[in-house]
Amino acid sequence: MSGRRPAGIGGWAVLLILALFAVGPLIIFVFAAFKTQAELVDNPFGPPAKLLWSNFADAWSQAHMGRGLANSAILVTGTVVGTLIIAGLAAYAMARLDLPGGGSVILYLLVSSALPMQMFLVPLFYIWTQTGLYDTKLGLIIIYCATLSPFGTLLLRAFLLTLPRELEEAARIDGAGELRIAARVILPNALPGILTVALITALAAYNEFLFAVTFLQSDAQMPVSTSFFAFQQSYVQNDVLIAAAGLIMLLPMLALFLVLQRRFVEGMANTGMAA
Numbered sequence: 001m002s003g004r005r006p007a008g009i010g011g012w013a014v015l016l017i018l019a020l021f022a023v024g025p026l027i028i029f030v031f032a033a034f035k036t037q038a039e040l041v042d043n044p045f046g047p048p049a050k051l052l053w054s055n056f057a058d059a060w061s062q063a064h065m066g067r068g069l070a071n072s073a074i075l076v077t078g079t080v081v082g083t084l085i086i087a088g089l090a091a092y093a094m095a096r097l098d099l100p101g102g103g104s105v106i107l108y109l110l111v112s113s114a115l116p117m118q119m120f121l122v123p124l125f126y127i128w129t130q131t132g133l134y135d136t137k138l139g140l141i142i143i144y145c146a147t148l149s150p151f152g153t154l155l156l157r158a159f160l161l162t163l164p165r166e167l168e169e170a171a172r173i174d175g176a177g178e179l180r181i182a183a184r185v186i187l188p189n190a191l192p193g194i195l196t197v198a199l200i201t202a203l204a205a206y207n208e209f210l211f212a213v214t215f216l217q218s219d220a221q222m223p224v225s226t227s228f229f230a231f232q233q234s235y236v237q238n239d240v241l242i243a244a245a246g247l248i249m250l251l252p253m254l255a256l257f258l259v260l261q262r263r264f265v266e267g268m269a270n271t272g273m274a275a
Contacts, residue, residue, distance in 0.1 A: 032243040040240055052240075059231075059244035067220070068227030069252065072206055074137055075144070075223055079205040080198050082145035087152035087197055092182045094153070095160035096168060106157075109150040117147060121214060128215060135217050143215065144205045152197040159193030160186065199260050206253050224249050 032040055033055055034048040060066060093099050094106070124143065125134070133139030167189065168181045176184070187194065209225050216222055222230070228249050232242050 029243055030247060032240060033247045035240050037238060037240050055240050055244040056248060059241045059248060062241065063231035063245045064219070064227050065224060065245060065248050068222055068224035071137065071221060072223040072225070075141060076202045076205045078137070078141035079144040079148065080201050082141060083148050083152050083201045084194060084198060086145060086149040087156050088187060088194065089182070090149070090153045091156035091160055092186060095157045096186060097178070106154070109154055113150045113154070117210060125214065134215060135221060137221060140211060140215050143211050144208065148201050148204055152201060155200070156190065156193050156197050159190055159196075163189055195260055199257065202256065203253055
């Protein structure tokens with residue numbers, strides 16, 4: 001026992017250093033959001049002498065965070081719903097039905113998930129300007145659903161493969177069709193996997209910047225990511241307001257992750273991605 005204790009203490013010390021390395025920048029970032037500009041220059045790493053809550057009110061109004069968060073909520077909701085419908089139906093067909101050419105479909109999804117998104121900018125820009133989808137949230141939601149559905153399908157398929165076949169066999173004996181089996185039997189039992197796909201999709205759509213800054217130009221359409229970028233470029237010298245705006249942008253997804261953390265970890269473990 002005495003021989004193992006130093007190794008245990010050393011392991012905990014390493015974990016503590018890694019935790020400080022990961023959380024330290026976030027703590028400094030939060031400290032900066034509550035300081036004055038002069039205090040940030042004099043004491044960039046320490047805690048604020050006084051919590052300056054007015055920074056958040058100023059950042060909210062000057063960066064138009066309310067409008068950006070509302071637009072992001074629409075984009076995230078539309079993307080999650082669309083991706084879950086596409087990925088859910090596709091994953092069910094690939095995991096529970098005898099789909100001809102299933103291996104080729106999986107290969108196609110893997111390749112499409114690995115392709116860099118920059119490849120699609122020029123053709124999409126041309127098509128979207130011709131069809132009237134440019135500078136619309138609907139156009140951006142379609143792009144997000146198309147780019148995020150392949151990975152969501154593969155992830156949800158891996159989860160559905162873990163469910164026993166007896167579930168749908170009993171429903172078929174009772175005369176249920178495929179859509180009813182998928183909606184009433186399989187998908188409810190796949191709730192952890194569905195929530196995992198929903199959370200990953202929501203985080204990706206919320207934080208996405210390249211397509212948002214390319215296909216949305218009007219201030220009224222901008223999500224919070226582009227609103228924050230525009231604010232950062234306009235107020236480069238006011239670092240405390242930039243930190244406050246960044247913290248406002250961070251909080252919704254942080255809260256969502258904390259609420260769904262248990263389901264997320266369960267879904268990742270059941271799909272085999274935790275390893």
